[in-house]
Amino acid sequence: ETGVTQTPRHLVMGMTNKKSLKCEQHLGHNAMYWYKQSAKKPLELMFVYNFKEQTENNSVPSRFSPECPNSSHLFLHLHTLQPEDSALYLCASSQDDIQATNEKLFFGSGTQLSVL
Amino acid sequence: QKEVEQDPGPLSVPEGAIVSLNCTYSNSAFQYFMWYRQYSRKGPELLMYTYSSGNKEDGRFTAQVDKSSKYISLFIRDSQPSDSATYLCAMIGNQGGKLIFGQGTELSVKP
Secondary structure: OOOEEEEOOEEEEOOOOEEEEEEEEOOOOOEEEEEEEOOOOOOEEEEEEEOOEEEEEOOOOOOEEEEEEEOOEEEEEEEOOOHHHOEEEEEEEEOOOHHHHOOOOEEOOOEEEEEO | OOOEEEOOOOEEEEOOOOEEEEEEEOOOOEEEEEEEEEOOOOOOEEEEEEEOOEEEEEOOEEEEEEOOOOEEEEEEOOOOHHHOEEEEEEEEEOOEEEEEEOOOEEEEEEO
16 A cells, blocks of 8 residues: 555544554655644644654644654554544655655545544 | 635636635745645645746646745646645745645535
């Protein structure tokens, strides 16, 4: 499979649940990202990983916990979320960190998250 | 003032029309300009990538950058129902930095 793959595509969770989002990229890229997309709002950068090291945490609440075990995989662990966290969560990758190199960004299809 | 302004639409046009999508920005340091297309329930896909001022054409799509006016456009010729999607502009400076997105314009092309 090519590109950036995200699972699950849809997730409904209660405020006390713990769940994880998974992202895998098959592009041989070194940088991976989590973005949040809410209706009628610009994409919000959450986390950046470059060569497995976190290089950006954009003031994201601690109820979102990223994990990057290698350059191809990225996880977002979720716990005690709030209803306002309901959104489309997008994973992306680039050859190197776009914040240093102007690389092109490639997105997965996203996980549509609903918090009840 | 937002760094990037994009009219959210929705914009509805008949098939075959010429579509003009636009973004304005305030940061003169932006040098790289992108347009992403996002279909419903999908992630954004890179459509056009341009550097500095000028035009770039790819099939029915033309990206235009006017840095003096801090204004970028995406033109779609002979629009098709398959062009119905949300179009996001994005931009970044010459030394990298933050990639800033517009909020997206929802386009509907009616048969």
